[in-house]
Amino acid sequence: MEYNENNLIITKDLKKTYKDNGVYVNAINGIDITINSGEFTAIVGPSGSGKTTFFNLISGLDSLTYGKVWLNSKLISDMSGKELSDFRRDNIGFVFQAYNLIPVLTVEENIEYIMLLQGVGKKERHKKVLNILREVGLEGMRNRVPTKLSGGQQQRVAIARAMVSEPSLILADEPTANLDSKTGTELLNMMRRLNETTGMTFLFSTHDKMIMEKARRVITLKDGLIEKDEIKA
Amino acid sequence: MIFFIKLSWRNIFRNKRRTIIACIAIGISLASLIVWDAISIGMKNSLLKSVTSSFLGEAQIHNKDFRDTQETEKTINKLGKIVSDLKKEEKVDRFTFRTISFSMITSPSEVNSIILFGIKPETEKYLSKIDDSIKEGNFFKGNNERDIVIGAKLAEILEVSIGDRVVVTVSQAKNGELSQEMFRISGIYKFNIKEMDTGMAFIRLGKAQKILGLGNNIHEIAIKFKNLKFSTQNNISFWKKYSKYDNEAVSWSTLLPQLKNIFDFIGYSFIIFGIIFLTVVAFGIINTLFMSLYERIFEFGVLRAVGTRPSGIRKLIICEAGSLAVFSIILGTILGFIITIIITKTGIDYRGLEIAGATMQELLYPVMQIRQYIIYPIVIFLFTLLIGIYPAIFASKMSISNALRKSL
Incomplete structure (x- = not known):
């Protein structure tokens, strides 16, 4: 396997077959792809094309039926459950469609959760939380609970949580789906800016045309295969 | 965490x-x-x-065959030694002596079988509640050796009241000969326990020993411990110590297994x-x-x-x-x-x-x-x-x- 230091994700003949109501469904049919560090890439395609399954496989949230996945030069498809948990904690930030904040924790507690799992000290956590809140424009809101925030603000907190431990990859699954277009645009511009300033890789699974326009690379999936891989100039 | x-x-x-x-x-x-x-x-x-506080006591000492046979001649062996040891026993608070015999009690109108207890009123009152349960008369006031205290139900059966005479018939220890003695009802108690109110009567210990032909011997020592918990501790030396000389020391749990x-x-x-x-x-x-x-x-x-x-x-x-x-x-x-x-x-x-x-x-x-x-x-x-x-x-x-x- 040839591995370039710029390569963040490499998949080799990635396949996933589900059993749904006794019927085998091929969700991913053999994807070979390389995604480099610092990319701002959108995975697009119609419903059932395999976007979410692809996300789950490259992040180790789901097991492969066949093939291999390397992330940050580590073969994650062979890792145990515990190793995968630690690997995700240290290397991947997740942003989901439904904000996914823990409602009983404050903004600060939500953001520092991953650092807590990593064993980062209290002072360091606090400092990083304040910095990231500034970055996402939520200074002064660290003690609020998610229910006291708007949808856009909650998604900003989710982005802050995903980025605070400085992972190499941010996976965003339909991050703008629940937001109005103005808030969605603001959020996307913010992520684009963070991508440029931090160099973190952003990978979106989306139907949103705005994300497709802002993305520098758009990979289109159809029936579990790559139909088109377009890199913008 | x-x-x-x-x-x-x-x-x-x-x-x-x-x-x-x-x-x-x-x-x-x-x-x-x-x-x-x-x-x-x-x-x-x-x-x-x-x-335990009604009458039984928390522990009792008998001749080892007495509980099974209830024979009058089965008295406690080496009584003097046992009494002197009991007096020195730290765990023991009080004890009293009793004789026990099956008897017949007869009034002018009725006859009934009873268990006749010979007791020492001055120590018995610390071990049982007969004195507290007296409804009529008194609990062995004075020195009249012909006093007898009976239960309220028995008084009803015999149709007697305070001052009435009854005759008690017992079997003597040595030869089994019947002995009769006349007593005067001096007290009537009510325990609300059927067996006690119907089938028991109490006379002074000395008189009981005399009519049973026991000399100075007795059938039972009822014991009250300083702490009730001793009565349930099977491992204390007390039981072994007083189960010598063909006697037995038993707790309430042996005497009343149903309890x-x-x-x-x-x-x-x-x-x-x-x-x-x-x-x-x-x-x-x-x-x-x-x-x-x-x-x-x-x-x-x-x-x-x-x-x-x-x-x-x-x-x-x-x-x-x-x-x-x-x-x-x-x-x-x-x-x-x-x-x-x-x-x-x-x-x-x-x-x-x-x-x-x-x-x-x-x-x-x-x-x-x-x-x-x-x-x-x-x-x-x-x-x-x-x-x-x-x-x-x-x-x-x-x-x-x-x-x-x-x-x-």
């Missing part, structure tokens, strides 16, 4: 109504255990006190009762945890996705079960304490209730013990943690991708 405890505490109050209902159910179970235990101990104490069986039964029923309540608690906890878990499947998916290990999820659920237990224990112990205090103030009136030959003579008061507020809450807490393991394993084994799909 502190973070998981904080998170779990907040999580259980996400649905306050459900948590409070579950905690009340668990709390009531704990309170029931506490109150039931307090009442059980109170009932045991009350029964034991009724039996011991009742105590064992109370113990077993408490265990069964406890198991039933713990089962209710178990289902309550499992139901609450699973309801809460199913509502938060997506959240667990997210927690796992961002790097929480399966063990972290298990810790979180166990902490939630523990938080539920702590809240329930606080409720349960307060409730149990209040109910026990209320019953302690009022008492439960089971007076006259006869169980295995023992009649409750006083109000039943629950007995509060520290262990009820330490051991049972600890048991509930540990049991809750144990029950929490199942939902915890279930949550930790959940497929992350399936859990995340629950948001769609």
Whole structure:
């Protein structure tokens, strides 16, 4: 396997077959792809094309039926459950469609959760939380609970949580789906800016045309295969 | 871990109504255990006190064959040595002498079989409650050796009252010859225990020894310990020491095995009762945890996705079960304490209730013990943690991708 230091994700003949109501469904049919560090890439395609399954496989949230996945030069498809948990904690930030904040924790507690799992000290956590809140424009809101925030603000907190431990990859699954277009645009511009300033890789699974326009690379999936891989100039 | 405890505490109050209902159910179970235990101990104490302080004593010494044969000549051996040892015994508070014989009592109108006890009134009053139960006449006032004290029911049967004469017929110790003696009724007692009120009569020890031809011998030494607990300690040297010279020293549990069986039964029923309540608690906890878990499947998916290990999820659920237990224990112990205090103030009136030959003579008061507020809450807490393991394993084994799909 040839591995370039710029390569963040490499998949080799990635396949996933589900059993749904006794019927085998091929969700991913053999994807070979390389995604480099610092990319701002959108995975697009119609419903059932395999976007979410692809996300789950490259992040180790789901097991492969066949093939291999390397992330940050580590073969994650062979890792145990515990190793995968630690690997995700240290290397991947997740942003989901439904904000996914823990409602009983404050903004600060939500953001520092991953650092807590990593064993980062209290002072360091606090400092990083304040910095990231500034970055996402939520200074002064660290003690609020998610229910006291708007949808856009909650998604900003989710982005802050995903980025605070400085992972190499941010996976965003339909991050703008629940937001109005103005808030969605603001959020996307913010992520684009963070991508440029931090160099973190952003990978979106989306139907949103705005994300497709802002993305520098758009990979289109159809029936579990790559139909088109377009890199913008 | 502190973070998981904080998170779990907040999580259980996400649905306050459900948590409070579950905690009340668990709390009531704990309170029931506490109150039931307090009442059980109170009932045991009350029964034991009724039996031992009415007449039986907490322990007795006899000739080893006397209890089986009830033969008049089976008197206690080496009485002098035993009495001098008993006087030096640290554990013994009081003791008294008795003779026991089957007799016939005859009035001008009726005849009845009885057990005739020869007693020493001056020491008997510390071992039994005959003197307290006198309804008419008195308990051996003066020195008249022809005084006899009988039960109220026996007086009814014989159609006699205070001052009336009765004749007692006994079989003498050495030759079995019948001996008759006339007595005058000096006291009538009422114990509310049928056997005692109908079938027993008391005369002075000296007179009894004379008509039975016993000399200075006796059949029974009834003993009261300084602490009742000595009577249930089979391993103390007392029993062995006084079971020499063909005598036997036995406690109330040997003399009244049916009462011991009742105590064992109370113990077993408490265990069964406890198991039933713990089962209710178990289902309550499992139901609450699973309801809460199913509502938060997506959240667990997210927690796992961002790097929480399966063990972290298990810790979180166990902490939630523990938080539920702590809240329930606080409720349960307060409730149990209040109910026990209320019953302690009022008492439960089971007076006259006869169980295995023992009649409750006083109000039943629950007995509060520290262990009820330490051991049972600890048991509930540990049991809750144990029950929490199942939902915890279930949550930790959940497929992350399936859990995340629950948001769609």
